[in-house]
Amino acid sequence: MARALRGRGIALHTDAAQSLATVVTDVTELGVDLLSVVGHKMYAPKGVGALYVRAGLPGPVPLFSGGGQENGLRAGTENVAGIVALGAAAELALKERENDAARIRRLRDLLLSLLTEAIPGLRLNGSRDHRLAGNLSLTLPATGATALAAAVPEVAFSAGAACHTGAGLPSPVLTAIGLSAAQAARTVRLGLGRYTGEDDIRSAAQALVRGAHTAVDTSE
Template sequence: MSKRVYLDWNATTPLRDEARRALAAAQDLAGNASSVHAEGREARKLIEGARSAVAAAVGAQPRNVVFTSGGTEANALALAPGLQAEGGSPVGRLVVSAIEHASVLSGGRFPPGSVARIRAGRAGVVDLGHLRDLLQGGPPALVSIMLANNETGAIQPIEEAAGIVHEAGGILHVDAIQALGKMPFEMRALGADLVTLSAHKVGGPKGTGALVLSDGLNGLEPLLRGGGQESNRRAGTENVAGIAGFGAAVGAAMADLPAAAARMQVLRERLESGLRWTPAIIFSDSVRRLPNTTLFTVPGLRAETAVIGFDLAGIAVSSGSACSSGKVQPSHVLEAMGFDSNMAQGAVRLSMGWSTQDADVDLCLEAWRSLAGRLLKDQRRNTA
């Protein structure tokens, strides 16, 4: 079989060697982390080491890291009425950006009637003026805005949003799942009160995530009740192996971050230069983006056709958005940005990672030239 090229890192990343070793070592431990004997203490030591690594990656305190089964659970845990900043009133409504992940757009534990959406502009950046308007009047709000969009890669103005939210007496949740390991950030500098993370976006195992809280935040109601694990914030025996793998992956990602980000930026610029051989539209290219992400389309392109064509050529890419059944759906992000359904249906996402090479970009562009040539030929035939 010829070499395959993986360019779908925003969907999930390969497992890092460091995470694989940590997983294997943790699987050999017999103890329950809640047990007080030596075997239990050894399991607890792995969890607390990972907690420190995750906290350090976002500039937080280890005691404020709550491990979950993944990013979706972390978002659901965060999006709850009753959260309260120190000295403030409990939040009674939810305001989310229209470009959020489905796990945030679902509204968490807020009643549907208490959820409002912030508009996004054509470049894929949230409208801060609209956010300010939405926060006028009514009870304090929990606001959820992602740090970097998973489809376009557009980085959001979180610091400015935090100022608006806190001035109105609200609380800010930031889904940083796609940003972790691709750009440096710290919770305090962002002004975030809650941050959600996921292991498999940084080379860790699937099925492990975290909610990170700021100091002074109260009123977090657990989703899962029972035992007192995670400081009574998430019941259930901890996934020791997954958590250990998460910690190892985060440590490796942060150590390599400056060099990896710079290299991916160069590769992305080269990739996009090659894509523009055709009349390609690259979304959010006028704003600051993650260094590894390109979302593009060509008028008349159907994403499903392009994804299959790339796959047959040995290149793994994705559409802008895909549902759990694998059927390509119009990108809700592009629709929120004001693009019509035809454009939103044709978006293809290319995303790179720490091991992407120049040769991978070359093979992708070679496949694209062949695909685009057939597409443009068919378009000319249909309009003749």
């Protein structure tokens, strides 16, 4: 996409919120003009992020006026503690990313194996290999995501796709990859991270399997 857009006067932005903790992210290699970073996705505090803007590109247009000390982009005082924490988290991610990714990927595959063996007809959405290390998108054969969440309150997971929880409509991401509205309603997104352990995986799998077999489905 970057190669196709280069020289056409079209800026390319990529949302790298989920990437930096486990994926090598190089703006030059990607060829992007803008790239968003979210602090809490790589273990910085919530409420801080960063936007990379390629040199020579016009800067962002502020939504609110004021704040000369913020280069005219926003009013208010900089979140200095958050900014420092974001920098520290980025340094740790650079050092730990490879080991984190390998360990998280192993646990993710263990979770997938445990769930697949115990829930016939479970569907993995997307490639098994070409995905974020800590991400599983699974479509259950006969249980709605909302019903599963109610049946398994001890496990935190999301229904559908990122940023669509509570929307009440099937995720356009899931329907774009070919899922029906009913299948999208039976889709859950499981996330693993730096502090997930094997005991967590096994207990979560046991609870999810129990819920998948006992929850009352109201998604149809």
